[in-house]
Amino acid sequence: MDAPSSREPLVVFDRVRKVYPTGAVGLDDVSVAIYPGEFVAIVGLSGAGKTTFLRAINRLIEISSGEIFFAGRSVTRATPAELRRMRRDIGMVFQNFNLVKRLTVLQNVLAGRVGYHPTWRVLLGLFPKEDVAIAMKALERVHLADKAYVRADQLSGGQQQRVAVARALAQEPRLILADEPVASLDPVTAEVIMDDLRRINRELGITVLVNLHFVDLARRYADRILGLRAGKVVFDGPVSEATDEVFEFIYGRPLTREDMRTGEVAARG
C-alpha cells in the first residue's frame, strides 16, 4: 500500500454535523479524509453514528452543517443531476441486501448500471450488450455467474448479499460503502462476503468503507479503523494500533462475547 498521504483524498468530511429532527446527534464535528485504495472499517456502539457517516457520503441523508467532498467535488452542494453522477461512482451494500426479489439475479445486477443510461432506455429494459457483459463479469467475481437467471428470492441470504456486492461492482464505482453487510448472515457466509470485499479492494483497487459491529471482523479485514462514539471520531488509525484497549475505549466498556462475531465458542476455543 502506498502511503495515503501521497495522494488526493477520495472522500473528505469537513467539520460535518448531523442533528436529526428529533434532536439526536448523528455526527458531531467530523473531519476525516479517506484515500483511494483504502479498506476502512467504521466501528462503534449501536447509535454511535456509523450509518449516518456512510449515508452522508452519498447524501442519502442531508447533513446539518459542514461539507463533504467526493473526488474533489462537493457532495453537499451538488445539483440533483450532479449528485446522481456521483452516486454512480459510489456503490452501496446494505445489511438487508435490498434486492428486488422478483427480478432475476442478472436484472438486479444490471440495476447497478441504471445511472449510465437515459431514463426511457432503462424503462424499456434495453441495456446494451456491454452492460450485460459487465454485470456477468461482476457476478463472476462473486462466483454467482451460474445463478444469473435465477430469481433473487430463490437464493440464500449469503448469495443475495453477494448479488448486492455484484450490483455495486457493476456500477464500476470508485468507492464501495457497506453498512453492516454481514450482520444478518451466519459466520461462515459472513466471511465469504468479507473475502469478496477484500478481493475487490485488492484486485480492483476500489476503496471500501464498511460499518462493522464485530471487532474480530474489523481487525481481520480492514487496513484502517475509524472509531465513532456519540457521533465523534474517537479513534482513527491503522488496524495494528487498534488494540483491545482501543476498542474498549471506542465502546466505552470492556469487550464482551457479543462483540465477537463468533461469540462464546471462539472465547472458549
Added chain:
Amino acid sequence: MDAPSSREPLVVFDRVRKVYPTGAVGLDDVSVAIYPGEFVAIVGLSGAGKTTFLRAINRLIEISSGEIFFAGRSVTRATPAELRRMRRDIGMVFQNFNLVKRLTVLQNVLAGRVGYHPTWRVLLGLFPKEDVAIAMKALERVHLADKAYVRADQLSGGQQQRVAVARALAQEPRLILADEPVASLDPVTAEVIMDDLRRINRELGITVLVNLHFVDLARRYADRILGLRAGKVVFDGPVSEATDEVFEFIYGRPLTREDMRTGEVAARG
C-alpha cells in the same frame, strides 16, 4: 438421568417408511424408540429425512407403511379427535418460528392452549385465567414475561423463537419437537434457544427431539444422537459415542467447517 430402558418408551417407530408422491424416500424402514426425559438430536445431511422423521410423529405428514406410537397409542391409526388430543401433548418449534406476527406475544403463547378448549370458546377467544397464568409462566421460562403485551413482529428473531418455545411449553406437552430451531439465528442467539430447550428438558422432564444441522450444537446439548442417511437410521447412541468418525459416517464425507455452527474461526481458535 435414569437408564431409558427401565421405562416405557414415549415414541415408537415400528418399521416406518415414507415415500413421497415424487418417489423421494423420506424414511426407510425406521424402527426406533424414544424414552421419556431424553434430549435427542437428529442429525444428517440435507435431505436425509430429519424433517420427515419429526413431522411423522405428530402426523403432519402421513407415513406410507409401518406404525408410530405416542405414549403407547397408535398415532397412525388415531381418529382426527384422538390425533388432536395427542398433538396437544406434543409441542412443536419451527425453524421459521411460525408466529402470528400481528398478535401479541401473550396471544401467540395462548394459542398453544387451543387444544384444551371447546371450539366455541376458542372462537370467542375466551381463555380461562389459568391459561393466561400458564402462558405467562411459559414466557417467564424463556425470560420474555416483560414482552407479553408486545406484538410479535416487534421482537428480534431470537426473541420470536423463544416465544415459539413458550407456545410449545404452554401446551404443557410431554414431548417437544424442534425442526432446526436455530438454523435462522445467529450463533449467540442460537445458544440462548438451545439453553432454553435444555433447561426445559432438565427441569420439567419434557422429552426433546431436535433436528440439528450443526455437529457442535448436537454434541453440546443432546444426550443421544440419531444419525439419518437417506431415510435410514445409521447411528443411534449416546453423545459420548458420536465421535468425528461417526459424524463423517453419517454425513458420508469428512466434516467441513460448514458443519460447525461457528465455522472456520472455532477451528482456528
Added chain:
Amino acid sequence: MADPARRFRGTLSAFPFPPEEGTARLRNAALFVVLFGLAAYAAADTQVSVSALVQGFPYMGRLFVAFFSPDFADIARYVPALVETIQMAVAGTLIGSLLALGYAFLAARNFVSRRGTLWATRGFMNLVRTIPDLLFAALFVAVFGIGALSGILALVFFSFGIVAKLTSETIEAADMGPAEALYAAGATPTVTAAYAVLPQILPQYLSYVLYVFEINIRVSTVLGLVGAGGIGVPLKAALNLLQYDRASAILLLVFVAVLLIEWTSQYLRRRLTEGEPPAVSSRPLEVLRRFRTPLAFLGVAAALAWSFWGIDLNTKGFSVGLHMAGRIFSGIFHPEWSYVPELLVALWESVEIAYLGTLLAAVLALPFGFWAARNVAPAPLAAGTKVFLSAVRTFPELMLAIVFMVGVGPGAYAGILAVGVHSVGMLAKLYGEAVEAMDMGPAEALRAAGADGLGVFRWAIFPQVLPELLSYAIYRFEINMRAATVVGVVGAGGIGAPLLFALQSHVWPRVGIILLGIVVLVSLTDALSGAIRRRLV
C-alpha cells in the same frame, strides 16, 4: 417425573393484565358496541326481518326458475354487442389503469414527501373515485356526444379511480430498501419507481387491473347510458320486458367471456410474474427475455389498437359540447342549498343501507372467501367456489334488486339484501386472495398444537388476514354508499335515485349539492375507517 405437566402447573401465579392493555380492551369493546349498536338501530329502522324473507321465497324461486332457462335465439345479435363491450372495456381499462399506475406513485407517501403536493394528488384521486359514474356519463355525453368515446372515457375515469387508490396503497406498503439501493446507484426517481418498486407491486397491480376489467365488462349499463351500445342495451331491454330467458342467455355469454378472459390472464400473469424458466440458452428465448419489457409495451399498444378498431369516435360537435359542459359546470358549482335537508335524509338512508348491506356481505363472504382459497380449501372446492363467486358477480344488481323486491317488498330491506348479496361476489374473491397470500406457517403450528379447523382459523388465519379483510370491507362500503342503481330500483331511498332524477332532468344545481354531499360523506368515511383500522389492526 411421572407427569411433568403437573409439576409445571404447581408453580402457577396469576398475572393481571397491565393497565394499558385494559384500556385498549375497553376501547375495542366500546368500538364494537358502537358498530353493533349502529347495525341494530339501522336494522330496526329499515325493518329488517327474517320471516319476511322466508315468506318471500316462493316468489323469488319463481323468478329464479324463469331465469334458469336461457333462450339463445337471439345470440347472433348478442355476440357483436359483447365484442363491442369488451373492446370498450379493454380501452377504458388499459388507459385508465396505465394512467393510474403513474399517478399512484405521485399519490404515495413514500414517493412524494411534500405534503402540499400529496394533499393535492390524493385529493384529486379521491374525488375521481367519489364522482358517480352517472355524472361522468352525463358530462361526457355533453362534451363528446353519445357513443363509444364517451363510454370509454367514463370507463377510463372509473378504472383510474379504483386502480390508482389500490395501487398507491400497495406502493406505500412496498419494501423501500431496493428503492434506496437504486437511488444510491444514481438512479432518477422515475427509474427507481420502475425498477425497484414496480416489480414488487406488479402482481397486485395486475390483479387490480383484471378486477376492474371484469367490472367494466359487467357494468355495461353505464355504456348504455351514454349511448355507447354494447351488451348492456339488449340486457336492459330483456329485463325491462321481464324476458328473463333472454337476459340469462346474455349473462351466460358474459359469464363465459369473463371466465375465459380471467383464466387466460391468470395464465399470462403467472408467466409474467413468476420465476424465469431455468437458464436455457436457446437463442429465441434469450431474445424474448431480453426484450420482455418492450414486448409487453407492444402488447399493450396492440390491445389498445384493437380496442379502438372500428369504433366511431365522433368529435364533431365539440364546441357545442363544451358550451353545454360550461353551463353544466356552472350549475354544479351553484349548489341548490335549499335541498340540504332532503339531502341529509337521503344520505342517511344511503349510509344505513350500505352499512347493513356491507356488513351482511362481509360476514357472508367469510366462508366463501376461505372456501375459495387454494391454500386452505381442497382444490376442487376452491376452484368451484371461485367459479360460483364469478357467477354471483355476473348476476346483475338490477336483477337482484327485482328478486328481493319480490321477496320482501319494495324498500330499504330489499336494497340491503341486494347490496349485500351482490357485494359477496367481490368481497369473497378478495378475501380468498388475501388468504392465499398468507403465511401458512402459523396455521401449521396451530394444527401441530392440536387445534381443530376452526381453532386454526381463529388463531392463525383470521388474525393474519384481518387488516386486509377490513380494508376490503370498508372499501366496499364506500362503493355501496355511492351505488345508485340497485337501491334506486327497489325504491329504497338513498341518494342514488335523487341523483339519477336530477341528472335526467338536467337540474345541475341539485346535482352539485348531491355531489358535494357524497364527497363529504365519502371523505368522512375515509377518515373514520382509517381510525377504525388503526385501532383494530
Added chain:
Amino acid sequence: ACGGQGSSNKVDKLVVGFVPSQEAENLQAKAKPLADLLSQKLGVPVEVFVGTDYNGVIEAMGAKKVDIGFLNPVGYVVAKDKGYADVILIAERKGQKTYRSQFVVLKDSPIQKLEDLKGKKIAWVDPNSTSGYIYPAAMLKEKGIDPEKDVQGTFAGGHDKAIMALLRGDVDAAVSFDDARSIVAKSDPSVMEKTRILAYSPDIPNDTISVRSSLPQEWKDKIKQAFLDIAKDEQGKKVIKEIYSHDGYAEGKDSDFDVVRSTMKLMDIKLK
C-alpha cells in the same frame, strides 16, 4: 302489502309504486301527500315508494308486494300480459289522455319529411321506450323505411341525450317525447331556436294507474274512486299535478292499449 299470501281478500295496507318519468324531478318529496290523501279516502295505511325502473314494480305486483303502480304504457302491457296488473285509470295532462312522440331536426336541416331520413343518422332513446323508439320507429316502418337497417340508429340512453346528440351535430335527427327539449333547455337555452319538429307520432296513451290483478274487485273499484275523488278536490289536484303534472284521471280499459300492442308487434317486440 296485503295480509300475506293466501288471504288475498283481506287488505289492511296498500303500497303504491311510482316509476319516474323524465318530467318528474323531485318525485320522492311529493309522493307523500298523495299517500296521505289516499289513506284518508281508503281508511287503510298507504305506503309509497319511488323506484328508478318499472320492472321491479311489475314483478312486485305479481308477488302481491305492491298494490298500485303508476305504469307507463309498455310497462302496463308487459304487466297485463303476465297477468300481474289491470289498468283502472289513465292519466290526463292538459285534458288529454294521450301524448305524442316527436322527430326533431336542426332548424336548417335539409330534412323536410320522414322519407328524407332514409340513410341518415338517428338518435333513439332506448329499445323499450314507447315514445323514444317503438312509436317513431313504427312510423318509419310504415313509410317503408326499416328502422333497423335503412337508418343509422343509436340508442342514446335518454330523451335528453338524444336531443343533445342532435344539437352537437352528431346525428341528423332525434326522437323524444313531446317535448323533451324543455329539459335540454336547462343546459342549452338555445335549443328551441336551433331545432324544429319534423313530425309527431300518433297519440300514445298516457301513463296508467294500474292495480295488481289479485286485488279483490271491490278494492279495485274503491281505489279507482279514490283517485277520481282526489283529482276533483282542490288540494288533491295540486298534489297530483306536482307529482307527474297530471291534471286528472280518465277511466281506462285494457283495450285502450291495443294500439300500443299492435305497434310493439309491428316492431317485433314479443311478449310472452
